Amino acid sequence: MxxxxxxxxxxxxxxxxxxxxxxxxxxxxxxxxxxxxxxxxxxxxxxxxxxxxxxxxxxxxxxxxxxxxxxxxxxxxxxxxxxxxxxxxxxxxxxxxxxxxxxxxxxxxxxxxxxxxxxxxxxxxxxxxxxxxxxxxxxxxxxxxxxxxxxxxxxxxxxxxxxxxxxxxxxxxxxxxxxxxxxxxxxxxxxxxxxxxxxxxxxxxxxxxxxxxxxxxxxxxxxxxxxxxxxxxxxxxxxxxNNETEEKRVLIVYDTMWGTTRKLAEKLNREYSEKGFDVEVINLTEHHYSDAMSRALEAKYIFVGSPTLNNNMLPSVSAFLIYLKGLRPKKRIGKAFGAYGWSGESISQINEILISCGFEMEEPLKVLWNI
Incomplete structure (x- = not known):
């Protein structure tokens, strides 16, 4: 018409x-x-x-x-x-x-x-x-x-x-x-x-x-x-x-296997909310990675979490990070977090990718087995 x-x-x-x-x-x-x-x-x-x-x-x-x-x-x-x-x-x-x-x-x-x-x-x-x-x-x-x-x-x-x-x-x-x-x-x-x-x-x-x-x-x-x-x-x-962001806005993006990485996401949510930050949490099992990217546009802090699976991060988290890197947001502060059972490579892998994006990084958060 x-x-x-x-x-x-x-x-x-x-x-x-x-x-x-x-x-x-x-x-x-x-x-x-x-x-x-x-x-x-x-x-x-x-x-x-x-x-x-x-x-x-x-x-x-x-x-x-x-x-x-x-x-x-x-x-x-x-x-x-x-x-x-x-x-x-x-x-x-x-x-x-x-x-x-x-x-x-x-x-x-x-x-x-x-x-x-x-x-x-x-x-x-x-x-x-x-x-x-x-x-x-x-x-x-x-x-x-x-x-x-x-x-x-x-x-x-x-x-x-x-x-x-x-x-x-x-x-x-x-x-x-x-x-x-x-x-x-x-x-x-x-x-x-x-x-x-x-x-x-x-x-x-x-x-x-x-x-x-x-x-x-x-x-x-x-x-x-x-x-x-x-x-x-x-x-x-x-x-x-100009990559202008909200200085007290945090985006937490994660996927979880047995629930421990989810607990870490919840822990970060509580900590930053108590400090007066506006926090949004995206679970990649429930949302497409492009939904997470949409929320990242004005977030100063982007935290990404995954457990370790087969010496790597979960595929959903890997897809988000590849997508994020290609879209090249700048002037962000990042943090890697996750749980592991015996090797724990996912946290360092996430950290390295966020560094390659040019993010200023906070100390990674990792936990063995459970929180």
């Missing part, structure tokens, strides 16, 4: 309420693949959707077009959740010219070698005029792929922001005003922590590039369109990119 955002600008993307894994990240309420149609003397489509939803997408387009043709297509990102419907769209609208970065051109050829289309390469400062509208292109490499860019619709003060400012939510809301600021920040933080955190330097460059733009509407590639809470989200992005 298509939705009118403002005069001449429509949301024509799709809701994927059933997807549960995205980039190794658990998405319990699904997501959206957002696409936008801008009506002018020349008609412009901004982004596609995932291939599995191509037929629904074409129906959404026709609801708005009513037999008219698309003249231009802006491809902000080549990743398949953004571009997957390209072959079917080009079959129906073969005259449309595709615009994107040089890396986008390479990616589209690799993903869709048999698709037929004409491509125009754009760079920073280039403008596409469609009549009364001007689309200004803002390449943003490594936010979060080399081809990524955002596009600014100058006359409407509207930014098609691609993966920046996105959220994974497949519950059907169109605008940020439908669920309020707290929900928007929570979903945005979850998305940032699990996808964008390694690219803080590049995101800060993007924020600098758009700082001089008037922003009335932000249309991301996933989640709700942001209208009311743009200043708050921009402020949060600056904070997250």
């Amino acid at each position: 298509s939705n009118k955002i403002i005069d001449n600008v429509y949301s024509v993307g799709v809701v994927d309420k059933d997807v549960r894994m995205f980039h190794g990240y658990f998405t319990p309420i699904g997501t959206t693949y957002n696409s936008y149609l801008v009506i002018d003397e020349k008609i412009t489509l901004v982004d596609f959707v995932k291939a599995a939803f191509a037929d629904e997408f074409l129906q959404n387009l026709e609801e708005v077009l009513q037999g008219r043709m698309i003249d231009y297509i802006v491809c902000n990102h080549v990743e398949p959740d953004h571009s997957g419907a390209l072959p079917k769209v080009m079959e129906k609208y073969p005259q449309a010219m595709v615009y994107g970065t040089a890396n986008c051109a390479k990616g589209l050829k690799a993903y869709y070698p048999d698709a037929k289309y004409d491509f125009t390469t754009v760079k920073l400062g280039d403008v596409l005029n469609t009549g009364k509208y001007n689309f200004k292109f803002i390449p943003m490499p490594m936010v979060h792929w080399p081809d990524s860019m955002s596009t600014y619709l100058e006359e409407e003060e509207l930014l098609f922001s691609n993966d920046a400012f996105g959220q994974h939510t497949g519950t059907g809301e169109l605008l940020d005003t439908e669920n309020g600021l707290e929900k928007l920040i929570d979903r945005s933080a979850d998305y940032f922590a699990n996808i964008l955190l390694p690219f803080c330097g590049q995101i800060l460059k993007l924020l600098d590039q758009i700082s001089g733009l008037k922003l009335r509407i932000v249309c991301p590639s996933h989640g709700v369109i942001i209208t009311k809470y743009i200043p708050e989200i921009l402020q949060k992005y600056v904070s997250w990119c």
Whole structure:
């Protein structure tokens, strides 16, 4: 179904309420693949959707077009959740010219070698005029792929922001005003922590590039369109990119075999709570490791625990640490803890990985058999 955002600008993307894994990240309420149609003397489509939803997408387009043709297509990102419907769209609208970065051109050829289309390469400062509208292109490499860019619709003060400012939510809301600021920040933080955190330097460059733009509407590639809470989200992005954390917030992540490591997690929870810290405990048997990463975004202290199994940590804890290291949070204080029966390698292994993340470390906590 298509939705009118403002005069001449429509949301024509799709809701994927059933997807549960995205980039190794658990998405319990699904997501959206957002696409936008801008009506002018020349008609412009901004982004596609995932291939599995191509037929629904074409129906959404026709609801708005009513037999008219698309003249231009802006491809902000080549990743398949953004571009997957390209072959079917080009079959129906073969005259449309595709615009994107040089890396986008390479990616589209690799993903869709048999698709037929004409491509125009754009760079920073280039403008596409469609009549009364001007689309200004803002390449943003490594936010979060080399081809990524955002596009600014100058006359409407509207930014098609691609993966920046996105959220994974497949519950059907169109605008940020439908669920309020707290929900928007929570979903945005979850998305940032699990996808964008390694690219803080590049995101800060993007924020600098758009700082001089008037922003009335932000249309991301996933989640709700942001209208009311743009200043708050921009402020949060600056904070997250600078790895600003709550000084008295502790995240304890662990898994346990016979309950002793759980007791250690509870002990640490009591000790730090009594000191006035805000403590959150995540058991990896009950939660996906991406849930833990979401909670790590603003935690100054990250404590990780596992018993020793076969001279190693438990696989759930290992997976979390690999994921954590890849996402590269900085300016954190870490602690390894765990129980063991006769060898106890897990605690030193956790400690070493947290050190390799650049964490300042507290003394490890280990116990033989039981506490």
